[in-house]
Amino acid sequence: MKSRSLIVALMPAILVAACGGGGGGTTTNASGKQLDQVTLTLNWYPYGEHAPFYLGKKQAVFEKHGIDLKIQAGQGSQKTVQATGGGQTDFGWADTPALLAAVGQGVPVKSLGVYLQTTPASVQFFDEKNITKPADLKGKKIAGTAGDALSKTFPTFLKANGLAEADVQMQNTDPAGKIAAVISGQADALLGYASDQGPTMQEKAGKKVSYLRFSELGLNFYSNGLLASTKTLESRGDLVKRMVAATSEAWAAAEKDPQAAVDAMAGASEQLPSAQVLLDQFKTTVTLLHTDATKGMAPGINTAADWQTTIDTFAKAGVITKAEPPATYWDESVAPKG
Missing domain, CATH: 3.40.190.10 (Periplasmic binding protein-like II)
Known part of the structure; x- marks a missing residue:
């Protein structure tokens, strides 16, 4: 958006x-x-x-x-x-x-x-990244789309979990490019919907995808x-x-x-x-x-x-x-x- x-x-x-x-x-x-x-x-x-x-x-x-x-x-x-x-x-x-x-x-x-x-809003990543909690996002590259609801609410999610915007590196890409960015390794994770991108990314890469869901970590809408x-x-x-x-x-x-x-x-x-x-x-x-x-x-x-x-x-x-x-x-x- x-x-x-x-x-x-x-x-x-x-x-x-x-x-x-x-x-x-x-x-x-x-x-x-x-x-x-x-x-x-x-x-x-x-x-x-x-x-x-x-x-x-x-x-x-x-x-x-x-x-x-x-x-x-x-x-x-x-x-x-x-x-x-x-x-x-x-x-x-x-x-x-x-x-x-x-x-x-x-x-x-x-x-x-x-x-x-x-909300299905979530941070999505391959299991191999060893991300199990919000604190593990520090220093990670996150693919998002500037101006959409996910990117606008992500700072609120970070704050609710003791993090600042500066703790992560945001990579701006179009919605269709986020999956490719994670699969190629250009990004460590993406902002997306657990009911959408995750299963597709998992099938394309043949690697298990996990999530940090906003709704389970202090932010629902x-x-x-x-x-x-x-x-x-x-x-x-x-x-x-x-x-x-x-x-x-x-x-x-x-x-x-x-x-x-x-x-x-x-x-x-x-x-x-x-x-x-x-x-x-x-x-x-x-x-x-x-x-x-x-x-x-x-x-x-x-x-x-x-x-x-x-x-x-x-x-x-x-x-x-x-x-x-x-x-x-x-x-x-x-x-x-x-």
Whole structure:
């Protein structure tokens, strides 16, 4: 994720280049039921985290709720948030800090519920580096992307664990280059998501990857979730509620059967990771679905207190300049049941 100033600079280009448009039409299924055509743009090319949406399509969960769902690859959370706010897609799947920053810049979007409520943010490295605790990062070269949420919150993570920014050497690279930097030895570790880069890096290098997870070391915040434009919320409220209900149901089904969920992704993208990486990614994702406040509840149910913690974290990190109340960013009225 880029800086907030870059978000503003990129906005016109993003809105022009966004993937596809919103649905708006209708289709009829085999039994004669009319379905709303709906587009969902992901935060990136499909990977294990997205398995519930594909399982929901395969098992007709979305169809049951009157939705003919089209899943589209994204090009980063910022672009997905912008495309959603601009009406180029009906719904988005994106990282919460990107949504917070965009709302602060006036983009008309709101979260419909965060699903990854425990952050997958982590420092990732090969076991051979003998890194077992934050103190072992002293003097290490860390690959990160300047201006994104991970890099902005990393100083807070270091401080929470008795370290200073000067204790590590940051190497700025684009998101796609971080894995290559670690595999080649140009960096000792990278900042990434335990549900994304780690399994891929492990498979490519044939070496075990380990993690220092922010959430286990004093720093947790909301990550990816479902969002819509305020216009969609106001004009298509019934559709929004059905989409939220179907999404929560699909995630619950995937949580019960991870293998079936990743199997449903077959053919989703030419860039799709291997079956084993997909499974590893989704099994990690399942561990991120709740905080202590939402354990036992349906996927996608949030609390105002958890939202406030996230907002405060990113205000302190400089991702947003003004901390607004949770209702500014999140529409609790459409929360799933259960």
